[in-house]
Amino acid sequence: MTSPDSGDQTVLIAGAGIGGLTAALALGRTGRPVTVLERRTKVEEVGAGIQLSPNASRLLIDLGLGPALSRAAGEPKRLVIRNGESGRTLAEMPLADAMRQRYGAPYYVVHRADLQTILLDAVRGLPNVRLQFGRTVSSVDTEGDGVTVAVETASGPETARGALLIGADGLWSRVAAAIGDHTEADFTGYVAWRATIPVGDVPPLFQKPETGLWLGPGAHIVHYPIRGGQVVNVVAIMKDREAERGWSRPGDAETQRRRFRNWAPELSGLLSRMDQWLVWSLFDRGPRETWTSGRVVLLGDAAHPVLPLLAQGGALAIEDVAVLSRELARTPGDVPGALRAYEARRRPRAKRVQAASRANATNYHLSGPFGLVRNVVLGRLSGTRLIDRYDWLYGWKPEAD
Numbered sequence: 004m005t006s007p008d009s010g011d012q013t014v015l016i017a018g019a020g021i022g023g024l025t026a027a028l029a030l031g032r033t034g035r036p037v038t039v040l041e042r043r044t045k046v047e048e049v050g051a052g053i054q055l056s057p058n059a060s061r062l063l064i065d066l067g068l069g070p071a072l073s074r075a076a077g078e079p080k081r082l083v084i085r086n087g088e089s090g091r092t093l094a095e096m097p098l099a100d101a102m103r104q105r106y107g108a109p110y111y112v113v114h115r116a117d118l119q120t121i122l123l124d125a126v127r128g129l130p131n132v133r134l135q136f137g138r139t140v141s142s143v144d145t146e147g148d149g150v151t152v153a154v155e156t157a158s159g160p161e162t163a164r165g166a167l168l169i170g171a172d173g174l175w176s177r178v179a180a181a182i183g184d185h186t187e188a189d190f191t192g193y194v195a196w197r198a199t200i201p202v203g204d205v206p207p208l209f210q211k212p213e214t215g216l217w218l219g220p221g222a223h224i225v226h227y228p229i230r231g232g233q234v235v236n237v238v239a240i241m242k243d244r245e246a247e248r249g250w251s252r253p254g255d256a257e258t259q260r261r262r263f264r265n266w267a268p269e270l271s272g273l274l275s276r277m278d279q280w281l282v283w284s285l286f287d288r289g290p291r292e293t294w295t296s297g298r299v300v301l302l303g304d305a306a307h308p309v310l311p312l313l314a315q316g317g318a319l320a321i322e323d324v325a326v327l328s329r330e331l332a333r334t335p336g337d338v339p340g341a342l343r344a345y346e347a348r349r350r351p352r353a354k355r356v357q358a359a360s361r362a363n364a365t366n367y368h369l370s371g372p373f374g375l376v377r378n379v380v381l382g383r384l385s386g387t388r389l390i391d392r393y394d395w396l397y398g399w400k401p402e403a404d
């Protein structure tokens with residue numbers, strides 16, 4: 004066994020996803036030694052976009068990422084909600100300027116690979132942060148006044164020691180299991196199909212600097228431009244019987260076209276040009292019983308996965324980091340106390356966002372008379388009244404809860 008790390012102040016982070024990298028950046032900027040242990044041998048993001056609402060973008064900007072984000076990300080002018088079957092516009096909500104004015108931060112859309120590069124570059128710029136790939140955290144020993152983790156590598160086992168361990172290791176968290184939570188996430192009955200397509204290949208309606216949301220029976224589709232408007236990101240979420248855990252799998256474009264053949268012709272026109280889909284089964288769980296044990300803490304999907312129907316899973320992970328780093332700074336001499344305070348502050352928020360995302364899963368996919376009622380209600384909402392409904396979500400600040 005080798006011991007790649009030691010020292011009381013070191014923060015160990017399992018996972019280099021959005022949550023783990025943001026945590027490395029936030030804590031690394033305080034000067035603390037940080038070691039990130041990532042299972043994958045290199046980090047490669049899926050070819051898809053991500054929305055960063057003002058509650059998250061504001062925090063990344065506070066971490067010094069503003070200039071890089073403003074170069075890589077876009078700001079759709081509005082969200083247009085349409086009836087998926089008729090193509091009729093049901094409601095519009097202003098985004099770009101309205102979001103900045105109301106929440107003091109942008110509503111960004113960005114390619115995941117670009118966000119990851121921005122986070123990685125920032126983390127790599129901190130000499131006190133070590134990024135270690137090909138390291139799988141397998142077990143955790145919380146005896147004494149530190150944490151020791153067992154790490155699997157291609158060249159044999161290692162251990163790492165630090166003052167605390169952050170489990171940012173996603174939905175199937177090994178760190179959660181190591182602190183006693185062995186509950187498994189459940190298949191939701193939904194799958195997400197994701198694809199990107201060059202803007203020149205899509206019908207004009209999909210070339211606009213807008214986010215489109217098409218609602219229909221048992222499914223919805225979201226699209227927005229990324230990479231300076233050169234690429235359109237398309238996500239379709241729908242019911243499915245099959246569950247496949249872990250990595251994405253290729254989706255058959257013909258099946259997808261058949262699934263939406265009775266939807267609006269504009270949408271069928273888009274789908275007829277899309278050939279390369281990747282499919283994820285969507286799993287869900289309530290917040291875990293415990294996010295902390297002594298000097299071990301969970302954040303992001305490891306603590307509270309969120310269905311992608313409110314575009315908040317990554318945002319919540321970023322919020323978690325803001326609160327966790329504040330609590331650690333507030334009581335530096337009492338790590339377990341800081342972790343408990345973090346959990347207490349984050350639990351209600353995570354629960355609320357999870358519930359709102361699940362409610363959207365029902366609401367977005369209504370059919371028959373229920374779908375009609377939803378459409379009528381949406382049609383009566385002005386853009387401003389639509390935004391009002393999101394104040395609790397997008398207006399969140401770390402000092403708020």
Ligand SMILES: Cc1cc2nc3c(=O)[nH]c(=O)nc-3n(C[C@H](O)[C@H](O)[C@H](O)COP(=O)(O)OP(=O)(O)OC[C@H]3O[C@@H](n4cnc5c(N)ncnc54)[C@H](O)[C@@H]3O)c2cc1C
Pocket residue numbers: 017018019020021022023040041042043052053054055138139140141171172173174175176177178195197238283302303304305309311314315316317318319320
């Ligand atoms: C279709 C879809 C669309 C979405 N859209 C949005 C959106 O628009 N906006 C938004 O905010 N969110 C969105 N999300 C949610 C968002 O992607 C996730 O919530 C977010 O990526 C979670 O980040 P994380 O860092 O907590 O976990 P992950 O991204 O899962 O990262 C976990 C990391 O830990 C590593 N790891 C796992 N086990 C170990 C181990 N034992 N040891 C070491 N490393 C380990 C993994 O390799 C991985 O790199 C979407 C999700 C989906 C499926």
